[in-house]
Amino acid sequence: MTAQLEYPEIDDDNALLSIQGLWKVFGPKAQRVPRRPELASLDRAALAAKTGCTAAVRDLSFNVAPGEVFVVMGLSGSGKSTLVRCLTRLIEPTAGSLIFEGEDLRAADEKRLRALRRSKFSMVFQHFGLLPHRKVIDNVSYGLEVRGESKPDRRRRAQEVIDLVGLAGNEHKYPEQLSGGMQQRVGLARALANDPDVLLFDEPFSALDPLIRREMQNEVVRLHREVGKTMVFVTHDLSEALKLGDRILLMRDGAAIQLGTGDELVGAPADDYVRDFVRDVPRADVLTLRWIARAPRDGEPLDGPELGPDTLVREATRLVLESDRPVKVVSEGQLLGVISDEEILAVVADPADKHWSARPADSRRGDSRSADRPGGSSPTSSAS
Numbered sequence: 001m002t003a004q005l006e007y008p009e010i011d012d013d014n015a016l017l018s019i020q021g022l023w024k025v026f027g028p029k030a031q032r033v034p035r036r037p038e039l040a041s042l043d044r045a046a047l048a049a050k051t052g053c054t055a056a057v058r059d060l061s062f063n064v065a066p067g068e069v070f071v072v073m074g075l076s077g078s079g080k081s082t083l084v085r086c087l088t089r090l091i092e093p094t095a096g097s098l099i100f101e102g103e104d105l106r107a108a109d110e111k112r113l114r115a116l117r118r119s120k121f122s123m124v125f126q127h128f129g130l131l132p133h134r135k136v137i138d139n140v141s142y143g144l145e146v147r148g149e150s151k152p153d154r155r156r157r158a159q160e161v162i163d164l165v166g167l168a169g170n171e172h173k174y175p176e177q178l179s180g181g182m183q184q185r186v187g188l189a190r191a192l193a194n195d196p197d198v199l200l201f202d203e204p205f206s207a208l209d210p211l212i213r214r215e216m217q218n219e220v221v222r223l224h225r226e227v228g229k230t231m232v233f234v235t236h237d238l239s240e241a242l243k244l245g246d247r248i249l250l251m252r253d254g255a256a257i258q259l260g261t262g263d264e265l266v267g268a269p270a271d272d273y274v275r276d277f278v279r280d281v282p283r284a285d286v287l288t289l290r291w292i293a294r295a296p297r298d299g300e301p302l303d304g305p306e307l308g309p310d311t312l313v314r315e316a317t318r319l320v321l322e323s324d325r326p327v328k329v330v331s332e333g334q335l336l337g338v339i340s341d342e343e344i345l346a347v348v349a350d351p352a353d354k355h356w357s358a359r360p361a362d363s364r365r366g367d368s369r370s371a372d373r374p375g376g377s378s379p380t381s382s383a384s
């Protein structure tokens with residue numbers, strides 16, 4: 001029952017981070033669990049009863065593309081923190097492979113790992129993890145100090161990232177003098193200071209109140225646009241996941257349930273668990289026209305306005321409702337389908353409608369690339 005979750009466009013050659021068959025089992029003789037099929041196939045509760053072990057991460061395989069925001073989502077205990085910590089071996093995986101920029105991380109020795117953690121990865125934690133007796137500027141430059149950079153270089157770089165995250169003027173305050181949101185900006189600045197290739201976030205905003213939280217999410221979107229780092233972002237909040245994630249991995253009990261873009265999770269949930277998870281999402285804000293386009297009917301006029309398949313339903317609503325002809329959904333000169341009032345209203349008027357598990361228009365046309373996208377089918381269906 002290997003869940004093979006691969007994104008066709010991101011293969012092992014162009015991935016920044018490639019994870020194959022990753023397991024983390026806590027408990028006595030943990031090594032045997034991934035090796036022995038009769039144990040590996042047990043669900044979490046049965047495994048715990050039989051062996052006393054917890055499979056925090058079970059058999060995960062996925063690639064992260066350079067520059068991508070990869071969100072890991074799941075309820076408490078689903079294994080998100082264990083997974084991100086395994087990526088830099090802060091937690092030692094029990095089995096599986098981790099390839100980063102072509103390098104086998106599981107073969108790296110302690111020295112190499114420390115160097116990688118200092119220069120290639122940065123982590124932002126839920127509880128900020130700031131040093132209380134150090135001023136903002138010294139918290140931000142801490143990693144550079146550890147790396148042995150000169151004081152003027154540290155100061156210059158720290159000031160740059162302090163400006164970048166909007167903390168200018170607070171350089172000489174101590175963490176306790178700052179609000180939670182500002183403290184997390186210090187956390188962000190510290191993570192950015194050493195110019196890592198990958199930023200790892202473990203529920204960085206869940207201790208913040210909702211308004212500040214939204215502000216910080218916008219900040220991450222802005223920073224991603226400006227500095228373009230690859231990000232692995234853990235959250236249990238679906239709206240946060242949809243807002244930030246290029247793709248979202250949904251975990252349950254350590255296993256992958258679905259990996260896909262936000263519209264794939266909402267438009268084609270892999271099972272009832274995912275369907276339940278996304279039930280309250282406003283469909284029109286997430287679904288794109290590819291999900292609702294239909295074949296033209298006989299005699300229907302085909303000279304209406306055109307929109308691309310990536311247009312959000314919300315953005316298309318006005319044009320479709322105002323047009324007296326069906327709107328054409330066109331990609332690279334090809335007509336994928338049409339949309340009239342009824343398709344729009346079905347999404348807008350009934351946001352809890354559960355009948356969107358149709359496949360997107362481009363995959364219905366037999367475009368194999370899209371048809372194979374993981375959101376379009378259950379994650380186990382492409383198991384090797």
Ligand SMILES: Nc1ncnc2c1ncn2[C@@H]1O[C@H](COP(=O)(O)OP(=O)(O)OP(=O)(O)O)[C@@H](O)[C@H]1O
Pocket residue numbers: 026027054055056074075076077078079080081082083236
């Ligand atoms: N050191 C450990 N020893 C034993 N079990 C552990 C250990 N760390 C985590 N676990 C178990 O592994 C599972 C996954 O935990 P993990 O902290 O990764 O989940 P999470 O998705 O990050 O949860 P949360 O949203 O609450 O942070 C849980 O059942 C947890 O109890």
Ligand SMILES: [Mg+2]
Pocket residue numbers: 080081082202
């Ligand atoms: Mg956690």
